[in-house]
Amino acid sequence: MDVEDELPHRLSDDVLETLGQLRRGTRKASGRPFAERPLGGAQIELVRLLRRNPGLSVAEAATKLGVAANTVSTLVRQLADDGVIERVVDGADRRVARLALSKEARERVEYWRDRRSVVVGQALSSLSADDQAHIEAALPALTRLAVALARAGAETEEA
Numbered sequence: 001m002d003v004e005d006e007l008p009h010r011l012s013d014d015v016l017e018t019l020g021q022l023r024r025g026t027r028k029a030s031g032r033p034f035a036e037r038p039l040g041g042a043q044i045e046l047v048r049l050l051r052r053n054p055g056l057s058v059a060e061a062a063t064k065l066g067v068a069a070n071t072v073s074t075l076v077r078q079l080a081d082d083g084v085i086e087r088v089v090d091g092a093d094r095r096v097a098r099l100a101l102s103k104e105a106r107e108r109v110e111y112w113r114d115r116r117s118v119v120v121g122q123a124l125s126s127l128s129a130d131d132q133a134h135i136e137a138a139l140p141a142l143t144r145l146a147v148a149l150a151r152a153g154a155e156t157e158e159a
Contacts, residue, residue, distance in 0.1 A: 015145075029119040033105075033112035037082065042067075046075050047084060047101065051109050054100040057090070061099060066150050 032038050039047065049064055050056065058076060062069040076099060079085040084105040090096035101109060124132055 025123075026116055026120060029123075030112065030116040033108045034084070039079075039084075042071070043075055043079060043084075046072065046079065047105065047109055050085065050099055050101050051106065051113070055088075055098045057096050057098060066153060 033044075033047070045065060046061060049061060053061075053064070056064070058072045059069050061076075062072040065072065076085055076087070080087060083102055086100050086102050087097040088100060090098050124135070127135075
């Protein structure tokens, strides 16, 4: 591998390691919304999506998550069986189920979200103003990286 190839490879390793540390540190400091039955990563993603967008159909949720509809159907079945998600028949098209968090799940997720925000906010406050500014300046590039990864994942699924 020549010098030009080393930087992207090393940078990708560093990005993945740092994001993993952020995720693990946040999870350890803020706990989980369903501690008695920890949810998997894909389940948490769907729960977070429905917190922000109640009333989505399975197909709409799949599109927003960038996964196949049958994957979301499986997640919905698991989460509905556990009382986390409720299916409501669409008034305009009775063949379509609209998805929403149960009242208890919504309360737990809101508390967990608030707790995560406090934990990350406190950690950010402990950093220098320069570090905070660098993190803020990196957010647009990280967002573009997330979009590029989502695009690459969609292309892989199509192939």
